[in-house]
Amino acid sequence: MSDTDNLCFDATKIDKLQELREHGVTAYPYTFERKDTVREIRERFAGIGHEKSAEEVSTAGRIYVVRQHGKTIFADMGDSDGKIQLYLRKNDLGEEQFDLFRQYIDAGDIVGVVGHVFRTKMGEITIWVDRFELLTKSICPLPEKFHGLKNVEARYRQRYLDLIMNEDSRETFRTRSRIISLLRQFLFERDYLEFETPTLQPIYGGANARPFTTHHHALDQKLYLRIAPELYLKRLVVGGFDKVFEIAKNFRNEDIDTNHNPEFSMVEIYEAYRDYNDMMDLTEGIFSYLVEEVHGKITCSFAGHDLDFARPWRRLTMEEAVREYAGIDIHAHSVEELRAFGLAHCVEGSESAATRGEFLALFFDHFGEKHLIQPTFVYDFPIENSPLAKKHREKEGLTERFELFIAGMEMANGFSELNDPLDQKARLEAQDAKRRRGDLEAQMIDYDFINALGYGMPPTGGVGIGIDRLVMLLTGKESIKEILLFPQMKTASPGQNEPEPGQNNGEE
Numbered sequence: 001m002s003d004t005d006n007l008c009f010d011a012t013k014i015d016k017l018q019e020l021r022e023h024g025v026t027a028y029p030y031t032f033e034r035k036d037t038v039r040e041i042r043e044r045f046a047g048i049g050h051e052k053s054a055e056e057v058s059t060a061g062r063i064y065v066v067r068q069h070g071k072t073i074f075a076d077m078g079d080s081d082g083k084i085q086l087y088l089r090k091n092d093l094g095e096e097q098f099d100l101f102r103q104y105i106d107a108g109d110i111v112g113v114v115g116h117v118f119r120t121k122m123g124e125i126t127i128w129v130d131r132f133e134l135l136t137k138s139i140c141p142l143p144e145k146f147h148g149l150k151n152v153e154a155r156y157r158q159r160y161l162d163l164i165m166n167e168d169s170r171e172t173f174r175t176r177s178r179i180i181s182l183l184r185q186f187l188f189e190r191d192y193l194e195f196e197t198p199t200l201q202p203i204y205g206g207a208n209a210r211p212f213t214t215h216h217h218a219l220d221q222k223l224y225l226r227i228a229p230e231l232y233l234k235r236l237v238v239g240g241f242d243k244v245f246e247i248a249k250n251f252r253n254e255d256i257d258t259n260h261n262p263e264f265s266m267v268e269i270y271e272a273y274r275d276y277n278d279m280m281d282l283t284e285g286i287f288s289y290l291v292e293e294v295h296g297k298i299t300c301s302f303a304g305h306d307l308d309f310a311r312p313w314r315r316l317t318m319e320e321a322v323r324e325y326a327g328i329d330i331h332a333h334s335v336e337e338l339r340a341f342g343l344a345h346c347v348e349g350s351e352s353a354a355t356r357g358e359f360l361a362l363f364f365d366h367f368g369e370k371h372l373i374q375p376t377f378v379y380d381f382p383i384e385n386s387p388l389a390k391k392h393r394e395k396e397g398l399t400e401r402f403e404l405f406i407a408g409m410e411m412a413n414g415f416s417e418l419n420d421p422l423d424q425k426a427r428l429e430a431q432d433a434k435r436r437r438g439d440l441e442a443q444m445i446d447y448d449f450i451n452a453l454g455y456g457m458p459p460t461g462g463v464g465i466g467i468d469r470l471v472m473l474l475t476g477k478e479s480i481k482e483i484l485l486f487p488q489m490k491t492a493s494p495g496q497n498e499p500e501p502g503q504n505n506g507e508e
Contacts, residue, residue: 008141010140013106013139013140016106017139020104027136032133034058034060037079037080038078038081038083041057041084042082042125045117046125048125049119052118053118056115057127059127060079060110061110061111062109062110063075063077063108063110064077064142066106066107071090071091072088073086073087073098073102074086084127086127086129087118087128087129104134106138109136110134111133112135114130114131115128142161142165149161149162156481156487157489172475172483175294175475176471176475178294182293186285187245187269193244194245194247195245197232197236198226198232199248199249201223201224201225204227204444205231205443206227206229207228207230208385208441209227209252211251212224212225213225226251227252228250228268229250230268233268234453237272245268248268249264259469261484264467264480265466266465267464268462269465270460270461272459273458273459273460274460275459276402279415280404284375285311286465287411290470302407303478307373307374309375313376313377314374314376317379318361318364318379318380321364321372322363322367325368326345326367326368330359335355338356339353339359342363356382356397357383358384358385364378371408372405372406376406378403379400380400381399382398387427389415389418390418390419399416401413406473409473411466411470412464414463415461416459417462419458421451421453425445431443468480
């Protein structure tokens with residue numbers, strides 16, 4: 001089966017298209033003077049009565065339903081703002097135009113209309129059409145009108161069709177756009193500068209993750225899609241920009257599940273002369289602000305949980321979390337005893353862990369995360385899994401690092417940023433050694449970044465927030481695929497791209 005066999009083209013619709021061309025009708029004109037959106041018409045004529053308005057309106061959109069009643073036609077037309085009813089009469093349009101609409105305009109077609117607004121006896125705001133123009137002839141059938149596009153696989157693979165048919169999906173992505181705009185506004189109002197750093201990098205770093213690799217032929221050089229913008233943003237702090245952020249697309253060659261997609265969005269924020277306590281405060285402020293702006297209150301629901309974002313939020317150290325949820329004090333046991341405990345409880349990684357710090361991180365991941373429902377900061381991470389965070393000022397073997405958890409999901413990760421070039425060199429060399437031994441998620445050593453630190457980076461706090469999970473939280477969607485316009489999916493099998501059966505041709 002060839003790729004063309006997967007096309008949705010409908011023979012009847014193609015025949016109509018050919019007939020229109022034979023009649024000299026342009027099925028794909030170049031422009032239309034749309035003066036009003038559906039929302040504007042509904043707002044402006046909210047108080048309209050049964051008499052036609054004196055004011056003329058001009059709008060355009062997709063036809064969803066056509067209902068024919070002899071010499072009159074009712075149709076539902078929609079744009080990005082919503083839907084409105086159309087009313088067409090043979091006496092107004094003339095026989096030729098009326099028959100053109102009746103015979104050739106189907107659900108899915110895009111039309112422009114000019115007319116006057118009135119309210120039907122059923123109370124529906126309606127456009128009484130004086131003239132119309134076919135703007136786009138659709139040759140693929142829409143799913144059956146009463147059910148829309150419900151197949152989850154089809155919704156993800158054919159997001160354009162999902163957006164055509166499902167208002168809930170359109171609203172989700174409107175909200176996503178608004179969240180990102182509000183996030184920028186929050187940071188701009190606090191004098192942060194937005195920058196763009198390289199997506200293609202000769203050395204990847206800034207997180208522990210397996211990268212995607214590519215090759216630049218002209219340079220004859222291996223390159224990597226970035227896993228994080230961190231090391232480049234810190235270079236900007238070295239260069240004298242004290243408050244910086246980037247909303248970045250990152251790429252990690254990892255599993256796909258309800259919380260992970262190999263291409264994802266993050267915001268990373270850095271501020272000179274701050275530490276991880278300040279970054280926790282900033283993170284609280286961002287989330288509380290966004291929740292209130294999106295929901296009009298300081299609470300929201302997600303995954304069956306009623307979440308309260310009133311500040312301050314709960315904060316506990318990783319050691320406290322492990323004592324509370326795993327029932328074990330890391331410092332009261334030898335490494336051998338910790339390994340036995342981990343193996344007895346099927347904690348992944350217990351076989352190879354060799355230090356108390358490694359077991360602390362493993363036990364928290366296994367026992368703790370799922371219990372953290374209300375917004376909670378877990379802080380003071382072991383140095384073993386925090387190669388870019390500053391050593392704790394008081395606690396040996398730990399770093400000044402935190403993660404934010406909400407509804408059992410990690411939502412943010414921040415540090416007092418390591419700015420000692422010698423310490424950073426030693427830690428990245430240790431990471432690189434692990435990578436050479438086969439750890440696919442260990443970081444490379446970036447000597448230019450170390451060199452930048454050698455020129456002096458001021459005390460700095462930083463935090464990265466996952467935008468996709470943030471949007472999941474604020475829209476109540478429990479799968480990351482619901483809030484990504486085009487999630488990564490396995491290549492479809494033949495026939496898998498076909499829309500659901502059930503064509504609505506606009507006739508009842």
